[in-house]
Amino acid sequence: MSISALANIVAMLLSLLAIVQLGLMIPKIGGDFGAMLKLMSAGIFFAVFVHSLFELLAVFDVISEHVLLMVMGALITLGSACFVAAAVVARKSVV
Helix, strand or coil: CCCCHHHHHHHHHHHHHHHHHEEEEHHHHHHHHHHHHHHHHHHHHHHHHHHHHHHHHHCCCCCCHHHHHHHHHHHHHHHHHHHHHHHHHHHHHHC
16 A cells, blocks of 8 residues: 555544544534534535545546546635635624
8 A cells, every 4th residue: 555545544534533523522512613613624624534535546546636636626615615604603703
């Protein structure tokens, strides 16, 4: 197994663990802070998980690098949108 494959598998497992841990914790927090935390975790950890999955598929030549680049662009857009939404939610409760 190559270093790239191993690194992507570890990234997938760790981001999945973070998603599960935050998923168990966030309902206990609730409110605007809980909503902000949900959006931030989606923006970070879900995007990392999906990116690692597609990069692993590219390492094993299941998908082309062209498809990988399209997925990366979509994930950056999704993550950024989640960050903006989290900031809007946080701003409502702070201001």
